[in-house]
Amino acid sequence: MTQTLASFDTLLARYAELLVRTGVNLQPGGKVRVTAPVEATALARLVARAAYRAGATDVRVVYDDPHLALTLFEEGSDEAVGFVPEWAAREREAMVADGYASIAIVGEDPALLSGVDPTRIATRSRLMAQAMRRVSEATGAFAVNWTVAAMATPAWAARVYPDLPTEDAVARLWQDIFSVTRADLPDPVAAWAEHTARLERLTDYLNRQQYAALHLSSELGTDLTVGLAQNHVWQGGAETAQNGVRAVPNLPTDEVFTAPHRDRVDGWAVASKPLSARGQLIEGIRVRFEAGRVAEFSAQSGEATLRQLIETDDGAARLGEVALVPASAPVARTAALFFNTLFDENAASHIALGRCYPTNVQGGTDPAVLDAAGGNAGSLIHVDWMIGTPRTDVDGITQTGERVPLMRAGEWVLSLD
Amino acid sequence: MTQTLASFDTLLARYAELLVRTGVNLQPGGKVRVTAPVEATALARLVARAAYRAGATDVRVVYDDPHLALTLFEEGSDEAVGFVPEWAAREREAMVADGYASIAIVGEDPALLSGVDPTRIATRSRLMAQAMRRVSEATGAFAVNWTVAAMATPAWAARVYPDLPTEDAVARLWQDIFSVTRADLPDPVAAWAEHTARLERLTDYLNRQQYAALHLSSELGTDLTVGLAQNHVWQGGAETAQNGVRAVPNLPTDEVFTAPHRDRVDGWAVASKPLSARGQLIEGIRVRFEAGRVAEFSAQSGEATLRQLIETDDGAARLGEVALVPASAPVARTAALFFNTLFDENAASHIALGRCYPTNVQGGTDPAVLDAAGGNAGSLIHVDWMIGTPRTDVDGITQTGERVPLMRAGEWVLSLD
Numbered sequence: 139m140t141q142t143l144a145s146f147d148t149l150l151a152r153y154a155e156l157l158v159r160t161g162v163n164l165q166p167g168g169k170v171r172v173t174a175p176v177e178a179t180a181l182a183r184l185v186a187r188a189a190y191r192a193g194a195t196d197v198r199v200v201y202d203d204p205h206l207a208l209t210l211f212e213e214g215s216d217e218a219v220g221f222v223p224e225w226a227a228r229e230r231e232a233m234v235a236d237g238y239a240s241i242a243i244v245g246e247d248p249a250l251l252s253g254v255d256p257t258r259i260a261t262r263s264r265l266m267a268q269a270m271r272r273v274s275e276a277t278g279a280f281a282v283n284w285t286v287a288a289m290a291t292p293a294w295a296a297r298v299y300p301d302l303p304t305e306d307a308v309a310r311l312w313q314d315i316f317s318v319t320r321a322d323l324p325d326p327v328a329a330w331a332e333h334t335a336r337l338e339r340l341t342d343y344l345n346r347q348q349y350a351a352l353h354l355s356s357e358l359g360t361d362l363t364v365g366l367a368q369n370h371v372w373q374g375g376a377e378t379a380q381n382g383v384r385a386v387p388n389l390p391t392d393e394v395f396t397a398p399h400r401d402r403v404d405g406w407a408v409a410s411k412p413l414s415a416r417g418q419l420i421e422g423i424r425v426r427f428e429a430g431r432v433a434e435f436s437a438q439s440g441e442a443t444l445r446q447l448i449e450t451d452d453g454a455a456r457l458g459e460v461a462l463v464p465a466s467a468p469v470a471r472t473a474a475l476f477f478n479t480l481f482d483e484n485a486a487s488h489i490a491l492g493r494c495y496p497t498n499v500q501g502g503t504d505p506a507v508l509d510a511a512g513g514n515a516g517s518l519i520h521v522d523w524m525i526g527t528p529r530t531d532v533d534g535i536t537q538t539g540e541r542v543p544l545m546r547a548g549e550w551v552l553s554l555d
Numbered sequence: 556m557t558q559t560l561a562s563f564d565t566l567l568a569r570y571a572e573l574l575v576r577t578g579v580n581l582q583p584g585g586k587v588r589v590t591a592p593v594e595a596t597a598l599a600r601l602v603a604r605a606a607y608r609a610g611a612t613d614v615r616v617v618y619d620d621p622h623l624a625l626t627l628f629e630e631g632s633d634e635a636v637g638f639v640p641e642w643a644a645r646e647r648e649a650m651v652a653d654g655y656a657s658i659a660i661v662g663e664d665p666a667l668l669s670g671v672d673p674t675r676i677a678t679r680s681r682l683m684a685q686a687m688r689r690v691s692e693a694t695g696a697f698a699v700n701w702t703v704a705a706m707a708t709p710a711w712a713a714r715v716y717p718d719l720p721t722e723d724a725v726a727r728l729w730q731d732i733f734s735v736t737r738a739d740l741p742d743p744v745a746a747w748a749e750h751t752a753r754l755e756r757l758t759d760y761l762n763r764q765q766y767a768a769l770h771l772s773s774e775l776g777t778d779l780t781v782g783l784a785q786n787h788v789w790q791g792g793a794e795t796a797q798n799g800v801r802a803v804p805n806l807p808t809d810e811v812f813t814a815p816h817r818d819r820v821d822g823w824a825v826a827s828k829p830l831s832a833r834g835q836l837i838e839g840i841r842v843r844f845e846a847g848r849v850a851e852f853s854a855q856s857g858e859a860t861l862r863q864l865i866e867t868d869d870g871a872a873r874l875g876e877v878a879l880v881p882a883s884a885p886v887a888r889t890a891a892l893f894f895n896t897l898f899d900e901n902a903a904s905h906i907a908l909g910r911c912y913p914t915n916v917q918g919g920t921d922p923a924v925l926d927a928a929g930g931n932a933g934s935l936i937h938v939d940w941m942i943g944t945p946r947t948d949v950d951g952i953t954q955t956g957e958r959v960p961l962m963r964a965g966e967w968v969l970s971l972d
C-alpha cells in the first residue's frame with residue numbers, strides 16, 4: 139500500500155483555507171480582521187491569500203506578542219499597568235461596525251505569566267475588559283461572523299510535549315491541530331459540513347426537551363446541578379451571525395452548550411484538567427455552588443488567580459455556560475493536555491464562570507429578555523473550565539423532575555442518527 | 556592586549572536603550588508607539604523594557620509584515636487594492652494627540668514588491684498617504700518626538716550581502732548597524748551627545764550664512780543649482796519637538812538638510828546610488844529640473860515607479876529637501892550599499908522629491924509663512940535620493956552671487972572646531 143502524505147506546507151495552506159471558508163465563511167466582498175501570534179507569519183499570510191481569493195475587500199492582520207505583556211508586568215510602573223487609553227478599542231469597534239469578520243489565531247504560552255503577581259494581571263485584565271466591553275458584547279451576540287483557531291507556537295508546543303525537543307513538539311502539535319480540525323482530510327470543508335450537521339441534530343433535539351436542569355457527576359467529586367435559563371437555546375458547531383453569515387466560531391468544536399440559570403446552580407464542580415487563564419496555570423480547582431453563586435473554592439495551584447477571577451464582579455461567581463462534550467471527541471482522543479481552552483474544552487464537558495452568550499436564550503440579545511430568563515449577563519469575564527471525564531454521567535432533569543440519562547461514562551446515550 | 560567583545564545580546568540591549576534614550580529621549584511618564592518588522596520581536600521587547608525602565612506610562616508595539624502587502628498586490632482585487640477604510644489612521648491620530656513618541660524600526664526587503672505592477676502600488680500608496688495625511692503633517696512638523704532606526708532582517712541582509720549565507724549576512728548587517736549608530740561604543744548615549752553637538756555647530760554656521768542657493772556637481776553628471784527657501788533653517792542631528800523634547804529623528808544621522816525653494820531648482824541631478832521606493836528598486840536615475848520642476852527624467856530600471864512618484868501631484872515634481880553628507884560619514888565608510896534610505900541617505904548628499912519639512916523654514920509650521928518662503932508644501936510624497944559621491948563639490952551661493960566652497964571631493968571644507 140502506498141500512502142502519499144501531504145507536505146506541511148500543503149496542510150498549512152489547506153488549514154488557512156478552512157479558517158476562511160468554514161471558520162468565518164467569508165463572503166465575496168467581505169472584510170476580515172485576523173489576529174495572530176507574532177510567530178504566525180506563514181499562516182497569517184496564507185489566510186490573507188485565501189481571503190483575497192475568496193473575494194475579500196480588506197484583510198487586516200494584527201500580530202500579537204504576549205511577551206510585551208510580560209515585559210509590562212515585569213518592568214512597568216503601577217501607572218503603566220493601570221493605563222489603558224480611552225481609544226484602545228476604537229479601531230476594533232469601527233471594524234465591528236463595518237462588518238469585519240474576525241479570525242483569531244491562538245497559540246500563546248499557557249504559563250507565560252506564571253511568575254507575575256496575579257493582582258497586577260487582574261488590574262489590567264479588568265481595565266482591558268472594560269475598554270473592550272462593546273466589542274465583547276458584539277462578539278458575544280455574534281454580531282459578525284468570527285472564528286477562533288490555533289497554531290503551534292514553540293512556547294505552547296513545549297508545554298504540551300515537554301519531553302520532546304521543541305522542533306518535534308511543534309511538529310507534533312501541528313499534527314494534532316490538523317487532525318482535530320480535519321485539515322488533514324482530503325476535503326476538510328465537506329467534512330466540516332457533515333460534522334456541524336451532526337451537532338445541529340443534537341442541539342435540535344436538546345432544544346425540544348427544554349430541560350429544567352442538568353446534573354453532572356464524576357469520579358473526581360463533581361456532583362453538580364445546573365439549572366438552565368428559561369427558553370434556553372443549545373448551540374454547537376455552526377452559528378448564523380446577525381449579518382446572516384453561517385460560520386463556525388471554534389475550530390475544533392465538539393461541544394454543545396447553553397445558558398445556565400444564574401441562581402439555580404448547586405453542588406460541587408471539580409476540575410478534570412488544569413486551566414490556563416491570564417497566562418497562569420490553575421490546577422486542581424474545586425468549587426461549591428449554592429443558589430447559583432460560588433460558595434467556596436480552592437485550587438492546588440494558582441488559587442490567587444482563581445480568586446481574582448471569581449471576585450471580578452458578581453457575575454464572575456456565577457455560571458454563564460454549561461457544555462457537553464463526549465469523551466471520545468477528537469481532541470480527547472489525542473490524549474494530550476493542551477493547557478489551551480479552545481482545545482481542552484473540546485475534550486471534556488465544562489462550565490464557564492462569568493457572562494453567558496445572549497444567543498443561548500431565545501431573544502436574549504434583548505437585555506431585558508436575557509435577564510428575565512435568568513441568564514448571567516454583564517460580567518467582565520467568561521472563563522471555561524473542564525469538569526468532564528471518561529466516567530462522567532449527565533442527566534437531563536425535566537420540568538416535572540424526571541431524570542433522563544444524556545451521557546453515561548462520558549458518552550452520549552442519545553441516538554439521533 | 557586583551558579585548559572583550561560585547562555579546563550580540565548585550566549590543567542589542569544597548570541599541571534598544573539608545574533608541575529610547577537618544578532616539579526619542581523618552582521622558583518619565585511618557586508614552587511611546589513602536590512600529591517594527593514582525594521579525595523584530597527580540598528588539599521590540601528590549602525597547603519596551605528600556606522604555607518602562609525610563610518610566611514610560613504606555614508602550615504600544617505594532618508589528619508590520621510587508622509580505623501582507625505583497626499578498627494584497629498579488630491576490631487582491633482592484634477593489635481590495637483601492638480600499639483604505641475611513642478609520643485607518645484614527646488610532647495613529649489619537650496617539651499623536653495624546654503625545655505618544657514614535658520609534659519606527661525599519662528593515663524591509665528593499666525589492667519585495669519588484670514583481671508588482673507599479674500602478675497598483677501607486678494607487679494604494681496615494682490612498683494610504685491621503686489617509687495618513689494628518690499624521691504625516693504632525694510628524695513632519697515634529698509635533699511629538701520620534702525616531703527611525705533599523706534592524707537587520709534576513710530579507711534585507713540578503714540584499715546588502717548577497718554573497719554571504721543569510722545568517723552571516725544578518726550578523727554582518729547588525730555589525731554595520733551597531734557601528735554606524737555607535738551602539739558598539741562603551742557609552743553610546745554620550746557619543747551621540749557629542750555627535751549632535753558637532754552637527755549643531757555646522758547647522759548654526761549654515762543658518763547664519765543664509766545662502767541664496769547651493770550648487771552641487773559630481774563626476775556622474777550632477778550639475779544642479781538648488782535655490783533655498785527664504786529664511787530657511789538647516790537642521791541635523793538632534794531636534795526639539797513641539798512638545799519640548801529634544802530627540803534624534805534618525806539613527807544613524809550624518810546629514811544637515813534644509814528646504815529648497817520650490818521654483819528655483821535648475822540643472823541635472825544624477826543618482827549615485829539605487830533607490831528603494833515602495834518595495835521596488837530604481838536604478839540610474841537622471842532628472843533635469845527647470846524653474847523648480849522636473850523637466851525630464853529617466854532611470855535604467857524602475858522608471859515606471861519613478862514616473863508614478865513624480866506624477867503623484869505637482870509638489871512631487873519639485874524638491875522638498877537638500878541634504879549634505881560628507882563622503883567620510885560612518886555609513887559611507889562601511890562601503891556597503893544598503894538599498895535603504897535611512898542608511899544610504901547618510902552616506903551621500905541627497906535631495907528629496909515632494910513635500911518639505913515645515914521646520915526647515917522659520918515659522919514654517921504656519922502654512923502661509925511656509926508658502927510665502929517658497930517651501931514645497933502639500934505633496935503626498937517625500938522621497939530622498941542620493942546624488943553625492945566622493946568627488947562631489949558643493950558651493951554656497953550668497954545673496955550677492957558669490958560662490959563659497961562648502962564641500963570639495965565630498966568633504967566639508969569648513970573648519971568649525
Ligand SMILES: [Zn+2]
Pocket residue numbers: 393395459461483488522
Ligand atoms: Zn464552551
Ligand SMILES: [Zn+2]
Pocket residue numbers: 459490520521522
Ligand atoms: Zn465558553
Ligand SMILES: [Zn+2]
Pocket residue numbers: 810812876878900905939
Ligand atoms: Zn535627508
Ligand SMILES: [Zn+2]
Pocket residue numbers: 876907937938939
Ligand atoms: Zn528626507
